[in-house]
Amino acid sequence: MPEISIILAGFADAFTWVNLLFVMLGVAAGQMVGAIPGIGPIMAMAIAIPFTFALDPLVAISFLVGVNKGGLFGGAIPAILINTPGTPDAAATTLDGHPLAKAGKPVKATRMALFASVTGDTVSDIVLITLAAPLAGLSLQMGPVEILALMIFAFSIISGLIGDSLIKGLIAAVAGLLLATVGLDPEHGTPRFYFGYFELYDGASLVAVAIGMLAVAEIFRRIAAARRAGPQPAISLGNDDPAAQRVSWAEYWGCRFAIARGAAIGTLLGAIPGIGSTAAAFMSYSATKKTGTGGGPEFGQGNLRGIAATESANSAVMGANLIPLLGIGIPGSIGAALLISAFKIHGIQPGPLLFQTQARLIYGLFGAMLMANLMNLLIGQVSLRLWARVIRAPESVIFPAALLFCFVGVYLSTGGLFGVGLMLVSACVGYVMMAFGYPVIVFIIAFFLGAGFERALSQSLVILDGNPLAVVQHPVALALLILAAVTVIWLSRGRG
Amino acid sequence: MGQKSINRLSGVAVALFGAAMLLWIIPAHTETVSYGWVKPDTLPKACAWALAGLGLIQALLPKGEVALDGGEFVIVAVAAVLSAGAIWALGKIGFLVAAPVFAALLIAVIRERRIGWIAATIIGAPALIWVVVDLLLGRPLP
Known part of the structure; x- marks a missing residue:
């Protein structure tokens, strides 16, 4: 645990004017892109990452966290107004949000989504702040054998839980590991798979691969969709009845158990790598539905509790997602994987050592996360009507411009057009993977962990004197390997 | 073509890629080293074998959604x-x-x-x- 003076200094860094400004910009940008179906905060983060390298590390990461948090609420706006979730996380919000909007209460529905989102997110952040440092301290006690076993366990969970097929998840994880072997090998320093391109000596760029697979591949798909689909009719926010415009304290208090349940489910699922916020939202909705309507309309017909349950759960996932990243160095979601790229651009290796080497930065990040929640509330209240207009932004402008930003961003972060070419190849691979149902996020997480995996494997075999069976002398590692095997068997029965 | 056939096809493609890695790409693009527990081709070979095996399983027992359009x-x-x-x-x-x-x-x-x-x-x-x-x-x- 870092000293209290470092923790306080970190929080003080978060509350500087420059940092607050960038958190505010990030939240506003996140809400805006979240409101545009098809863009979402993940694509916005991917595009913005290379442009943040000119900023101070804390400011850059705070900005990206703001984008992510803003997007969590932003995605609910089109879900409620046009029955099209701006982000996959908001899919469950359509169930009660859109019927309530159709009943003439679109502002009430979006405001409840905002309040529940901010509450759930804040609870999750407090859990993150409380748990991450002790978990990091625990993981620093681990040796290479335990770290290797932990990575194998993480791969088994992530491969099984993301996507709908364990085999496809495992294939994506192995392919990501294989890509990570490009470049100099860690034990002998000999180059591998560089195909005559000296740019590959240091391995494939994480930024180029992540932006290619997560942003450019999705932009290609959206360009194809934009050619075929027309705009959706949106419900107008105009309504003169004040009761339909606001969420009263009684209404919010009436949803307190739905919000608390959603926050608990979101935080719990968010802390497990691989379970996304979409699953958390549906699980929370289902759990709340069983407790009754609370005197409101039926679920599916505009019940405020339904909106509160889904939004608090999907937002609570965000903070908890950083627990495995900061605690044990394993990203649990796309957002966390993208934050890794941001850390790396600033020369920071994410993981448990951060609490020793960059404690001030981490507590600054925690302070920025709490500030982002407050900004989310304020900006959401003020800008609701503006974001409702943004839903209609033409895709013919958005996607070509986003693609140009990706080109330039990767060019800047990799220092040449080779990285842009690598991004394009990654986008094509990412598109093919998505089309055939192979989870791209598993590939990227495995690619990020690959170098550490090979290093841990090499060190472990030295410690075990080349005998893998000697792992029985390491009870923690053995337990993790057994858990990994049990997870694979259990998930293969359920999902195939 | 049905989802099952497409899944089979993708499994075969993954298995073939694993085989190509083992037979041509890894020998041609890694250095031969005679010492150490983890040689330059150890992890790539393990991954290639895993891809070949998992690809075959996917081809034989095709599962999962496909969004090919x-x-x-x-x-x-x-x-x-x-x-x-x-x-x-x-x-x-x-x-x-x-x-x-x-x-x-x-x-x-x-x-x-x-x-x-x-x-x-x-x-x-x-x-x-x-x-x-x-x-x-x-x-x-x-």
């Missing part, structure tokens, strides 16, 4: 080819010429006809990037 695939292929051309052009003629042409071609793919939006994309987007990167960040564009 022929029409979308063609447009994505066109966008990818245009992007490859744009990367080449960025190196040859520079951002300020290549970017508007690339944006115009993408607009044509989307079939946007509103002149205001076309102008905003072709002129506005590259100009905004130039202002942010070249003027504000002080970094040269290609």
